[in-house]
Amino acid sequence: MRKKFLLAATIITSLTIPSVIAKEEIKNSWLALSKSELKQVQSYNEEYKSFIDQARTELTFVSETKKLVEQSGFNELTENSQIVPGAKLYSINRDRAMTLMVIGSKPVKEGVRIAGAHIDSPRIELKGRPLYEKNGFALFQTYTHGGMKNYQWVNIPLALIGRVDKKDGTHVDINIGLNENDPILIIPDLAPHVDRDYRKRTNRDVIKKEELDIIIASKPGNDSTVKQEVINFLKTNYDISIADLVSAELALVPAVKPRDVGLDRSMVAAYGHDDKISSFAAVKSILEVKKPEYTAITFLVDNEEVGNLNNTGADSSYLVDTISQLLYQQSPSTYNDYLLRKTLRKTKVISVDVNPGVNPNWPGVWELGNAPKLGEGINIKLYGGGFNANSEYIAWTRNYLDNADILWQTSTYKGKASGGTIGSALSENNMDVIDFGVPVLGMHSPYAVASKVDIYAMYTAMKAFFVNK
Structure with a gap:
């Protein structure tokens, strides 16, 4: 069964999969949940709501994340840090951007796995x-x-x-x-x-x-x-x-708190789903990484909403500088710029940002065959026009998502739409980058809505990415 994700609403905890529905035909995540998965979804969403209630700007997100990761055994990256397998490190850039790292069993020069998300909101x-x-x-x-x-x-x-x-x-x-x-x-x-x-x-x-x-x-x-x-x-x-x-x-x-939405409590309304859904998932998923094959990095960045600008935005050299530091401290005698560039070439990235979902009152703005729907999993964004990840990286992505039983869908805008992510900035350093998202209603409004099952799915997808070979 494709175990998909979700919410523990008291009204729907008794849901079971009708025997007449073939497993491969299940598209809505709620129909594939076990009782234990419902509890996991509920627990995760409660933690998510509590965290984003405090972490409303990049400054507060970084300060709250620092407290969380230090409680989980992460130490600040310094010039004396030992870059050895299993080491858990963090780095903060001017209080407004942050990287979390778990060093892999393979040398850093073999490439790293990066989950990147932005922590500013409109x-x-x-x-x-x-x-x-x-x-x-x-x-x-x-x-x-x-x-x-x-x-x-x-x-x-x-x-x-x-x-x-x-x-x-x-x-x-x-x-x-x-x-x-x-x-x-x-x-x-x-x-x-x-x-x-x-x-x-x-x-x-x-x-x-x-x-x-x-x-x-x-x-x-x-x-x-x-x-x-x-x-x-x-x-x-x-x-x-x-x-x-x-x-x-x-x-x-x-000044409103995150709240459950619907009689079945299947959704969450909150300020800052864009992009706290992704950034919180990137934090939570790396906390569970023990000793990966490839070094795992969560990259949390400021100013995406205004174009990835400034020295705390994705256009900054901060991320590359951090990878350079890891390379140098792991093997100072062999470090050079060519080695850094080869490492970036071997690196795989998921740029994670939410996107508009199909709104039941205005479905006509989407071509529904390629539209992201709430409750049907994460989105692989296919923009066209040269913005897509290359086909081999999309295939690699599909493989680990399917192997981990993670429900996914595709998202392509109808006609010409606006918006961007940090993905283009990261791809400029010759890394493989793909854009993920989950569908949200009322994006960029003071109080947007997302499905609990999709919120949880983003977290499980990132866990699968970090450990995939």
């Missing part, structure tokens, strides 16, 4: 000089990170999280709105009673980017303005000045 950010006062309110000016439908971000509870770096070299962590006792922040929309002059706006322009400024406060002091009261609050509570916000990375993210 959000609203503060401008460098954000604070101003208008019509009795104190507001922060904002801009957007990643593609989004702006109208989805008004009238929802938002939290302000991130860090402020001061001139003396210290930094202050900010986290307001996630705790249930915290205040939230909000961007108010116009009421339908007074929006007549704006009703002709369409789609992305319903709310324009410059209309996403967020209300911070509305109460003046006896002898001070609302704006001055905000300045006083920041100084009193965080010992930061308004000028310090120039050197800050502060994000506005939905």
Whole structure:
């Protein structure tokens, strides 16, 4: 039987496979679950929800992951680390990108196995000089990170999280709105009673980017303005000045918790499925790798939503630098750049990122024969136009997925669609790269939906990849 994955919803735990259905005809993962698998899916999804509730930005994802992997015996990679089979190591790049490594029995020069995912998500950010006062309110000016439908971000509870770096070299962590006792922040929309002059706006322009400024406060002091009261609050509570916000990375993210969806609890709604589904799976799967044949690497990277930019994005040399360090420390006498390039040539990568799934209300945007459906497994992305992995690498991928009884489907956009992954950046270093995903409804919205069985399937697929020869 193709054992596929999933969820332990109390209503469906009694599901069994009808005897009239041939095993090879099973497409929906729920129909192939044993009771023990249901429990595994449920347990994994509960852990996933708990983790992403805290890890909402790249900064918090890295800090939460560091705590998790250190509890599992990983040590920081240093110039004195022993690159020996079974060694568990991690490296952090500027608090915003990270690699986890389990050294294989084969030398690193024989190539490595990399599961790469991004840890940033679409959000609203503060401008460098954000604070101003208008019509009795104190507001922060904002801009957007990643593609989004702006109208989805008004009238929802938002939290302000991130860090402020001061001139003396210290930094202050900010986290307001996630705790249930915290205040939230909000961007108010116009009421339908007074929006007549704006009703002709369409789609992305319903709310324009410059209309996403967020209300911070509305109460003046006896002898001070609302704006001055905000300045006083920041100084009193965080010992930061308004000028310090120039050197800050502060994000506005939905202040809503991940929740089960459906009477059968078969799905999860959450902020940040893109790409926390993949990045959490990449972390969890490598924690279970003991002593692989080929060195296993989880690569967690920032800034995919804005084009893989900066020294913490996939375009950075950080990943190649890390592999270079492993090569050198494993055999310093034989290291040279040619050896590094040969190692990259032998390396296999899965670039893992979610993608839109078939929406029951708008199925026409897909050509359904090549459309990814919730509950039917991971997606092998076939873009066409020169973006696909080569056919031999796709065949190699199909083989280990089938051998591990992992349900998969293909995903190809209808016509021309937008979007990208970290895969193209990694393939520029001559590594074999294939794009994986799982289908998500409402991608890039503040509260997207994914199937628990697919969330779990991504994790099992990564485990199979790391140990495949």
